[in-house]
Amino acid sequence: MAINATEKPLSRVFMSDYRFAIPSFQRAYTWQTENILQLVSDLQDAGSSAGTPYFLGSLILVRDGESKYQVIDGQQRLISLSIIIAVLRELETDPVLLQELDELIREPGNKLRGIKAEPRLRLRDRDAAFFRDYVQEGDLEGLFDLRDSDFETRAQHNIAFNARSVFDELAKLDDDERHRFASYLVNQVTLVIVTTDDLAGAHRIFDVMNMRGVPLTASDVFKAKVVAAMSPAARSVYAARWDDIMDPIGDDSQILEEFFTDLHLIVSHKAVCSQLLEEFRTDVLLPYIREQNVISFVDELLAPYAMAWRILDHPTDSMLPSGIVRQLVLLNDYPTGDWKPVAMWALVHSIGNLATPGVKVFTDDARNDAAGTGDGGKDREPLRLHDETRLRAILSALERVTGVDALNRQSSLARRTRAASAVRYLDRGYTMPQNRGFLITDDERRSALAHLRGELQTNARMNRLLLIRANEQLAGFRITRPRSLNAVPIIPKHVAKDSPFAAWPESVRDFWSDRIGNLVLTQAHEDQMKSLQTFAERRDRMLLPASSRRFPLTDRLGSIAECTPETLHGRQDETIRLIAEFWNIRYDEGHVDLSILDEQQLTHETSSATPNAKRVTIAQVLKAGLLVAGETLVWERPRKGERWIATVTPEGRLRMEDGEEYSTPTAAARAVGGTSAGLNVWKRTSDGRKLSEIWKTYRMRRR
Structure with missing residues (x-):
């Protein structure tokens, strides 16, 4: 079994030497919007430091003829990179650059060399034509015009939604910024290409690369640096202390990296940390090492923030007051965690003994024992919450800006810049109204409500989040959620000819299919409702689980005998008003009620000047x-x-x-x-x- 491994930039990967094919036995394309946007954000952050390469892992390939390769590992990245390049091509106006981008995903062919013109990557048979026609051949307009009912597979749905999300993100860049991003992507992003001529051998390589060996985590590296800077007498004690603090977080390298990246933002007030090991050492550890005070780093910084991180992960298990628990649960609804540094700061500065060993932080004795005391949680010191009012105010403002930024589809860089700003002003002692990190402008209000009023460009998790906010605002209290909770449409995604909804004008069904007024919170799942074509059938299935009736907007369906467009219009208006009140964005600075304005009125007065992937009518x-x-x-x-x-x-x-x-x-x-x-x-x-x-x-x- 001949094996070859070489590291190459994307400019040497997407070229004539490689024609990639996804074998039929491989799983489908599963990356979600948050996955591909995280990649875009990471590339933007890395590209902000000149000359900093970005290693994107390895591709494991099996030779299948001259320049043909089956992809054993790496298809998610190859498809996602193709989507990013296709969006860059769509946004490009320079004909030379447009051609160069096009040649990265489509082989132009060369008769003299016997190279056929074709896409560089072929997906599984079920999705190959879809990906070729809409992404590789450049019909993004056609892709944006599709509805959920037009997708034959989940992979096609993921391809379409990811392309829309990347378009919205990269369209925010001006020409120079976008060109720098494209140049960085092509020249500085690298992959290790591992090739073999044996399928069984490729799988063995995959197993070895993914299952053998335990690489050092960020926690391991920083622990070694800190302990080495201590006196010999303190080393063994604080090596054990470090483990007591960090072991409950787990050994997942990505989670540990996220924790230390957030801690770096809190200390340095820097939004971007592209080289964690080096930047954390320089910005966070070095001052403690210089002052020969690394023990205080462990006791006064690492310990309280690690405990705050654990609370954020399991708020309902904590001993905090129920109102604060509810606020943390709401923050955990979001698919991204850019809010965490601010929440960690708020907890650490509001609980006086968060870092003290032996404090009872969680209701679960096992979680308390994770600190290594082994006393089963007995006779523990309770939490000393000394500034509950400020903590509530910070978490409320944080949830508000997180929600508005999520609706406005702000980039990870923009969200982390806001978080860094909020922490900076909190450290300076600014009051909440003075803190620019929590400021929401009129343009941001209008944009958020326009997104709510129009076709939702959000994923299922965000749709569920929005409906939870509306229902809890109407109820006036936190609603206990069942384990399974979904945002399900009233109108079937596929309307049969004999369905009462078929009598509605097609334009009316089309208008409501992706709007919040058509969604209901329920334990029922859309898969269980595919065959239900009447409103009564769908309503009764949504209301069948008793816990679904906890949500007042869902419970009201029981009093509706017949669903009409006017029914959806009323639900839409009320839901938008409730969400606007929940986030306190209903009125602008001139006290205009933004929740009653239509989408055109909301977008007309906003200063946004970038295109987006919303379906054009x-x-x-x-x-x-x-x-x-x-x-x-x-x-x-x-x-x-x-x-x-x-x-x-x-x-x-x-x-x-x-x-x-x-x-x-x-x-x-x-x-x-x-x-x-x-x-x-x-x-x-x-x-x-x-x-x-x-x-x-x-x-x-x-x-």
């Missing part, structure tokens, strides 16, 4: 003058002898020759041409221009 393009009511579109299919014609209506719909009308170009194309048809099949008869090009012109108009 025909009505928007009409209003912008890029389409004209009455003009015709054509879809020529010469191989099938078909020619479909659609007319643009003044109401922003496409009318087919049989009189049927559709609210999106994709819906119209799929109605006549099948599930594989999309936005880009339509051309304007007046000039032959594709709708996808017109849609892109509209989307990019704000740049």
Whole structure:
């Protein structure tokens, strides 16, 4: 078994020497929005330090002919990198750079060398055509026009949502910033390419690389540095003390890295920490080492913040007052943890004995015993919470800004910059109104409510979070949650012909499908409701678990006999108002009630000038003058002898020759041409221009 391993930048990975294929036995593409955005954020942070390379791990490949390789390990990264490059290509206006980006994901071919023009990466058969057509061939406009019901697999859903999220993130950059990001991605991001000609051997390599050996964690490295700086008499005592403090956090290297990165932000007030081992040593440890006072680092910094971290991970097990526990539970709802440094600071500065051995922090004796005292939690000193009012105020403000930033899809860098600012002003003793880290501007309020009012661009976890906020605001107290809790739509994702919802105009169903007024908190899962097509059936299934009725907006469904568009409109208005009140963003500085404004009114007065991946409507393009009511579109299919014609209506719909009308170009194309048809099949008869090009012109108009 011949094995070869070389480290290469992406510019040498996405080239003619490699044609990647995902074997059919591999799992599907599973990366979620938070995974790919974390990668983008990490690359932005790393790229901010000139000349700092970024190692993205290894690819394990099996040779399958000349320059052909099966991917045994690394498909999630290869697909995600292809999505990022495709978005960079979509945003690029320089034709030279656009071509260079295109060649990273599509082999242009070379007849003299016998190289065929094709995508550099082929997915599993079920998703290969989808990924090729929408991502690799550059039809992102068509991808953004798709609905949940258009995805045949979960992998396709993940591809589409990740592309939208990356587009929103990279569209915030100006041309120079984006070019620097692209250059860093291509030249400084590296992979180790491990190749073999034996499939069994590749799996053995995979096992060895992932299961053998225990590399040093950040905690191990910092422990060695701290203990080495102590007197010989203190070393053994504080080596054990370090283990008592850190062992309860666990040995997961990523979690430990996150803890020390957050601790670095708290001490240094720096949002970015791209070289943790070096920067933590310089910014945090070195002052203690110079002053020969590393014992105080362990006792006064590491111990309390490690305990605060544990409380944040298990707030309901802590001995804190119920109101504070509720605030920490709300913060834990978020899919990202950029709020943690501020919450850790607040706990450490509000509990006087958090670092004292023998304090009863948790209700669970086993958790208390994790500190190594072995007394079963008996006769422990209770927590001394000396500034509960300030702690509540900080956590409330923190949850508010975290929610608004999440709705506005702020980058990890922006969120951590806010956290660093908040901690800096807290350290300086500023009052809450003076703390710029907790400031929410009118533009941010309007943008957040516009996102709530329009089609949700959030994942299932955020949808659930938003509904929890609305229900608890209506109830006026914390609602005990069942283990399983989902945000489920009232209108079925796939409406059958005999469903009462089929009588609704297609444009109305289309309008409500991705809006918060159509979502309900319930223990029921959408998979259990696929076959339920009437409102009564879906309502009764949602209300079947008694715990679902704890949520007042869910319980109210029981009094609704028939669901109409007006029903959804009322739920939408009330839900948005409740969330706006929960986060105190209902009114702007002029005391205008923002919760009653429509999406257009909210976005019209915001200063945001970046495009986003929201689905573009025909009505928007009409209003912008890029389409004209009455003009015709054509879809020529010469191989099938078909020619479909659609007319643009003044109401922003496409009318087919049989009189049927559709609210999106994709819906119209799929109605006549099948599930594989999309936005880009339509051309304007007046000039032959594709709708996808017109849609892109509209989307990019704000740049």
